[in-house]
Amino acid sequence: MAKEEAHPFAFHVSGPRKISSPNWRDLISSSWKDGNYKRTVIACFIQAVYLLELDRQESKTEENALAPKWWKPFKYKLAQTLTDERDGSIFGALLEWDRSAALADFILMRPRGAPRAVLALRGTLLKSPTIRRDIEDDLRFLAWESLKGSVRFTGALEALKLAVDRYGSCNVCIAGHSLGAGISLQVGKALAKQGIFVETHLFNPPSVSLAMSLRNIGEKAGFVWNRFKSMLPSSSEAQTNGEEEEKTASGRGKVCAELKNWVPHLYVNNSDYICCYYTDPSGTAENHVSTSNASQGNVAAKLFVMSKGKQKFLEAHGLEQWWSDDIELQLALHNSKLINSQLKSLYTLPPPNPPQGKPQ
Template sequence: MQEMLKRRQDETEVGCSVSLMAWSSSAKENDGGGSGGGGAGDEGTKKRESSEVEGHPYDFHVSGPRNLSSPNWKDLIRSSWRDPNYKRMVIACFIQAVYLLELDRQEKRTEENGLAPKWWKPFKYKVTQTLIDDRDGSIYGAILEWDRYAAFSEFIVVRPSGAPRAVLALRGTILKSPTIRRDLEDDLRFLAWESLKGSVRFTGALAALRSAVDRFGSSNVSVGGHSLGAGFALQVGKALAKEGVFVECHLFNPPSVSLAMSLKSVGEMAVSIWSRVRAALPTRSGEGGLIEKNAEARAVKIQCTEISKWVPHLYVNNSDYICCYYSDPSGPSGPEVARDGGGLVKAGASEGAATTAKLFVMSNGPKKFLEAHGLQQWWSDDMELKLALNHSNLINRQLRSLYAVPVAAAKMR
């Protein structure tokens, strides 16, 4: 009995010694081998931080796309960027990078140990400008440009066909204390007015987009946003389209709910009724009025033809009540809106109305709201998208101002 107790005591002591040795060894590695190892200690800290980042839920290798290839020399022959699905997934990754740029800033991570760079480096892009809200110092957007030096390392001597020279990526709302106030302020702005033009972020995003277009040309620039960022992307893209400058636009879960939308619907219905009543009344203008109407119709037709090059892409999950109304065919439409049964939306008062939007709806996406509103679903491997077959009056309302030509302008034409 005594012999058995002694054996167990020896085993316990050995086990304790091994544990202490392992802890001591680990401590030495983390502390750089004891006193006088300051540099090695810094290196150990960096390794530990790097390991923590690689295991982070938002790390590219943890939550990023699984089967999305990086550019290589084969893209010179057959560019992946020609595939609409590839382009959609990469731009979604760039928007995720902007979310993480702000989170890295809040958590004081640098470019060396940050989460964000891993979301653009695999595609041979680099951030050349961050858009900062001066009110709270938060990052709400970024300009990403093709990194030719990084591309050279993969023997990519020229930019693949279809790859934009620059992408403006805009994030949505982050519900964390450093940025939540300004984010919600713009959310409420859209909810109340269905417009973001009064925001300093609209001004900053539009200026950044103009600068990129001036440098590279509109055909080499894209803009993308998620949620609130999609609202900004739509409005800055529309602002340039009014000037005859058309940039590729990708909108993920764009906001569709607003109080102003309901008020506009009532107003449009009243205008429509009054227009019918007025048309039934006798008029003294006679031939002159008819000429004026024809002139205005011709002006609208010309403008519609000019704007036909701008086709924003909207990506919607119907389980997300923030964006689902884009795929809802109900609601009044203005007299200038024409219908197209091919899943594309047309607007204009004449036969020359131009295709103005492509609405993609996820057919097998997540059903719970938080996941349905998330960005990650848009680079999922097993996702299925379909071009919406119904007519969207909400898109018509959002884009109608592109086709509105003042009567004075019509007379001048």
């Protein structure tokens, strides 16, 4: 038992130090209204998803499982696990407010700002049982700048829709790290296009600019790139159903004012080459859609940048940094070329007569 308690991923070993569980005082002034608290707890929920899969791989029992310790202190419970049907791995989890656990500690109601449910999605696990499918989706995103057509995108979208139907969009949020952040962004964007706005938190989201850079390195590399793309599964579906639809929509010039309600939160580190392109302020006028919607005066995305200075990649891409005691964040107010690209189709009306017969 002592050996188990000393596990490096145990909550009391690597979890946040200066954070408290909800208590009766939250009925008066909720900790969830503090952005730092919310970021910390949601990052812990994503860590729990990583550990759900590791617990599964190591055949841990309810008594010695690591994952539950990452949601129980905050009065949440596991409502659903999202499993990749291709390899049986757990890639996501729906966590719900645990009213019974809260009442046991004299918390009579859910604190203001605390979501009824959080859909958390993990990133890539470099372990043999999961690495193949994780890397497959990483490469899909790198090649097609889309995860539509992915088993995990479909599963996450269905789970989030069910949670919204049950609790309402204002009581649900989606969050992810790395590959999970890429899925979360696209799932949140897919719902926003339907007029359903879900709070979205993205930790170290992958930059599509990695693909852009590779495709611009020359004719020979371009040939290799196209050959590589042809080897990936569901390429036509991902490109046709996803990006061509967005390009058509982005050709329209009218702003859809209602979509200002969706404001994803992005947490990036400049030393992380996977997500650092989100801080690139450059862009051309014809492709420019401001991170603040100028005509409406509303923020389109909140970009939080780690300001520790240069770090090693593994530290800069890690999830643990987002609940560290000495975290230093800056809210980036400049326009981001990559956020503009990601959100461009949201702020234009769809074509008046969409093509029929294409599966959604």
